[in-house]
Every structure is written in C-alpha cells, then in structure tokens.
Amino acid sequence: MKDLLAWFGLxxxxxxxxxxxxxxxDTEPLKECLARLEYIKRRGGILLLTGDPGVGKTLALRKYAQGLNQNLFKTLYTPLSTLSRSDLLYHLNRMLGLPPRLSKSAIYTQIQQTLLESRDQLGKTLMIIIDEAHLLQTGPLEELRLLTNFKMDSYDPFILVLVGQSDLRRIMEFAVMEPFNQRIAIRYHMPGLDPKESRHYVVHHLKLAGAQETILDDAALNAVHELSFGIPRKIGAITEQALTYAMFDQKHTVSAEMVLKVKNLDG
Incomplete structure (x- = not known):
C-alpha cells in the first residue's frame, strides 16, 4: 500500500x-472560548460550554488547562457523565483523592470541605471539568447545583465547567433546571469556522505536517468547508480522505472533485 505521508512529502x-x-x-471560536475560561477563572462559579461534536471544545479546555499556573489552580477532568446522583458524588470524591465514606451526606460534606479548604487554606482553586455533560440526567445535575452552595450561597470557591453538545442548552431550558440555570455565571456556544478560517485551518495543519507546496487548490478548500460546515474534526477527516483519493489517482494536488467524493463521510 502506498504511503500517504511520503507521497505528499509530509x-x-x-x-x-x-x-x-x-x-x-488560534481560530476566532477558540479565542472566544479561551476568553470565557479566563473570565470564569477570575470569577469562580459555573461555565456552560456547548457546541456540536468536533467543534473543538475539549481542545480549547486542554489548551487552557495547560496554561494555568499549577501553583494556583488544579484541573480535574472527567468524561464520565452517565452516572446516578450518588455515583457522581462518589466519582468526584475519588477524583479528589479523598477517602471513601459510607453515607451520601458524609461524601457531600467531605467534597465541599475539600473544595473550600483548597481555595482558602492552600491557595489553590480547583477547576472541575465534566465533559459529555449533555448525558447527565437532571438528578446528577441537581447534585452539582447543591455542591456549589457555599456559605449560604454567598461564595464560589471552585470552578465547575460543564461541557456538552448542543442538547445541553435545551436541557437547561427545562423548568426543573431553572435553579441550576440561574447559577450559571457564563455560557458559550462554540460555532464552526467561517469559510476563510476553514481554508486557513487546512493550510495551517498541512504546513505543520511539513507540506512545502500547495496541496489543495482554492476550489478544493472551499469544498472542504462546504462539506464540513466548518467543524474542525470534519475538516480534518474530509481532507485526509481527499488526500487518499488524490494519492491513488496518482495526483500530488487535490481538486474539488476529489473532495466531493467524500461528501457522504460520516463524522
């Protein structure tokens, strides 16, 4: 089988x-997301981050977390969101490295005490990131809301970031979620890239991979955007599929026609 990297000099x-x-x-959606994260870092409380699959939510979180001062902040990340109310508390307890407790109330008190002491006594703010949060049921979401109630609801000693697909925004519109919805300090729905940024995104990544010459012509770049709706993960998948078509067609450049051959690509 031919080597895709060698064929295109990557x-x-x-x-x-x-x-x-x-x-x-650094796309505009990424910069906007990082700005919201910077705001919640300074303020504390809850950030709701939503967007279609593949738009770059988790990447933005990883980029931001890697730039945090580790002496002042500690990030805890989990994509495990299909948990019951009690299981969620036990999971958070383990993430914090705390000893097991028999009762739910003991777990709840221990978690709150740890979050508070980390900020007030150790000078380190904990940032808890729950990915795939659109899969959370209303019960576990209610437990998270209760965990954010400190000093008679007058203090935000930690940061909670809920990350999920667009469905999460609709979940928050349910009447039963109104108390939680009111606690959200800031929210951001991450969009796809516009046509110009989609083109730059492809060119940027090809150059990072070592491309010395133009591989996709302008029409091909436009076709990538149209098929991907500007979603970075789709942009990457479609482009690599188009590169494969070009290689087997003995071509060193990708045309719009080759891109259109992957129009039924799922992702």
Whole structure:
C-alpha cells in the first residue's frame, strides 16, 4: 500500500489528535472560548460550554488547562457523565483523592470541605471539568447545583465547567433546571469556522505536517468547508480522505472533485 505521508512529502498526519495544543491554529471560536475560561477563572462559579461534536471544545479546555499556573489552580477532568446522583458524588470524591465514606451526606460534606479548604487554606482553586455533560440526567445535575452552595450561597470557591453538545442548552431550558440555570455565571456556544478560517485551518495543519507546496487548490478548500460546515474534526477527516483519493489517482494536488467524493463521510 502506498504511503500517504511520503507521497505528499509530509512528516506526520496533518490532523493527528495528538498535535500539541500550542500549535493549533488560534481560530476566532477558540479565542472566544479561551476568553470565557479566563473570565470564569477570575470569577469562580459555573461555565456552560456547548457546541456540536468536533467543534473543538475539549481542545480549547486542554489548551487552557495547560496554561494555568499549577501553583494556583488544579484541573480535574472527567468524561464520565452517565452516572446516578450518588455515583457522581462518589466519582468526584475519588477524583479528589479523598477517602471513601459510607453515607451520601458524609461524601457531600467531605467534597465541599475539600473544595473550600483548597481555595482558602492552600491557595489553590480547583477547576472541575465534566465533559459529555449533555448525558447527565437532571438528578446528577441537581447534585452539582447543591455542591456549589457555599456559605449560604454567598461564595464560589471552585470552578465547575460543564461541557456538552448542543442538547445541553435545551436541557437547561427545562423548568426543573431553572435553579441550576440561574447559577450559571457564563455560557458559550462554540460555532464552526467561517469559510476563510476553514481554508486557513487546512493550510495551517498541512504546513505543520511539513507540506512545502500547495496541496489543495482554492476550489478544493472551499469544498472542504462546504462539506464540513466548518467543524474542525470534519475538516480534518474530509481532507485526509481527499488526500487518499488524490494519492491513488496518482495526483500530488487535490481538486474539488476529489473532495466531493467524500461528501457522504460520516463524522
């Protein structure tokens, strides 16, 4: 089988998920997301981050977390959101490295005490990130709301970031979620890239991978945007599929026609 990297003179796959976050293109949606994260860092409380699959939510979180002062902040991340009310508390307890307790009330008190002491006594604010939060049921969400109630609801000693697909915004509109909804300090729905940024995104990643010449012409870049709706993960998948078509067609450049051959790509 032909080697895609050798055919196009690349050093690595251009859209590899292991790319260092510092080298990722600073798109407008990414910069807007980082600005919201900076705000919640200074304020404390709850941030609701939503967006379609593949738009770059987790990447933004990883980029931001890596830039935090580790002496002042500690990040705890989990994508495990399909838990019951009690299981969520036990899971958070383990994430914090706390000893097990028999009762739910003991777990709740221990978690709150740890969050408070970390900020007030150790000078380190904990940032808890729950990914795939659109899968959380209303019960576990209620437990999270209760955990944010400190000093008779007058203090935010930690940061809670809920990250999920667009469905999470609709969940928050339910009447039963109104108390939680009112506690959200800031929210951001991350959009896809516009046509110009989509083109720059492809070119940027190809150059990072070692491309010396133009591989996709302007029409091909436009086609990538149209098929991907500007969603970075789709942009990468479609582009790599188009590169594969070009290689087997003995071409060193990708045309719009080749891009359109992957129009039924799922992702």
């Amino acid at each position: 050093k690595r796959f251009p859209f590899d998920k292991n790319i260092k976050s510092a080298k990722v293109m």
